[in-house]
Amino acid sequence: EAGVTQFPSHSVIEKGQTVTLRCDPISGHDNLYWYRRVMGKEIKFLLHFVKESKQDESGMPNNRFLAERTGGTYSTLKVQPAELEDSGVYFCASSLIGAYGYTFGSGTRLTVV
Amino acid sequence: KNQVEQSPQSLIILEGKNCTLQCNYTVSPFSNLRWYKQDTGRGPVSLTIMTFSENTKSNGRYTATLDADTKQSSLHITASQLSDSASYICVVSTSSGSARQLTFGSGTQLTVLP
Numbered sequence: 001e002a003g004v005t006q007f008p009s010h011s012v013i014e015k016g017q018t019v020t021l022r023c024d025p026i027s028g029h030d031n032l033y034w035y036r037r038v039m040g041k042e043i044k045f046l047l048h049f050v051k052e053s054k055q056d057e058s059g060m061p062n063n064r065f066l067a068e069r070t071g072g073t074y075s076t077l078k079v080q081p082a083e084l085e086d087s088g089v090y091f092c093a094s095s096l097i098g099a100y101g102y103t104f105g106s107g108t109r110l111t112v113v
Numbered sequence: 114k115n116q117v118e119q120s121p122q123s124l125i126i127l128e129g130k131n132c133t134l135q136c137n138y139t140v141s142p143f144s145n146l147r148w149y150k151q152d153t154g155r156g157p158v159s160l161t162i163m164t165f166s167e168n169t170k171s172n173g174r175y176t177a178t179l180d181a182d183t184k185q186s187s188l189h190i191t192a193s194q195l196s197d198s199a200s201y202i203c204v205v206s207t208s209s210g211s212a213r214q215l216t217f218g219s220g221t222q223l224t225v226l227p
Contacts, residue, residue, distance in 0.1 A: 035217075
C-alpha cells in the first residue's frame, strides 16, 4: 500500500512568489490534515479536510494560504504571495474516518528567500 | 491553552543503553496520547497510541506509559541501537465535536553513539 505522498520534497522560492504543495493521501482515507513546523517550533495544525470539505481550518495563519481538495482525493496547499516566515516543513497526514491512526507524509521543506 | 511539553530537549546515549523521555500535557478534552519517531527528512511515524484507560503500551523495545491523573507520559527505550537516533515527539489528541486535532510537543532529539 502506498503511503502518504508529498511533493515537492523541497522548494526554494523568493519572497512574493507563489508555491503550491501537493499531498496524495492513502487511498480511501477521507480525513486529510495539513500541518507545518517552522524552525525551532513544534508541529502545528493548519487544517482538516473530510473528503472535499474543509472540516476545520482554524490553524491557517492568514489568507495567503489556500487549501483545496477537489474531488476528495489529493489536496493542494498554495501560498501566495510567500513571505520569509512561511519557511518550514509542511506535513500532510491522512486517516480513515473514526480511526486513531494517522499516517504522515515525509513533508515538503519550503524555504522562502 | 493546550500544550505539550517534552524533556529533555536533546539526549545523547551510548549504544546498548536505556533511556526515558518525558512528556507533560495540558490538553483538554483528552482523547489519546501518541509517541512518534521522526527520522531526519521523514515524516513522523507512530510508535504507540494510548487512550485514557491505558497506562502502558509496548512496541518492541519501546514502552510508553501514561498517567492521565497527572497528565504525564514517558517513553522508555531499551537496549538502544544506532537506528534509534531520531526526534521523538509526544502528541496529544483532543476530540472536539467531529474534528480531531493533534497538539505536538517540540520533540526530544535522541542521538545514539557507537
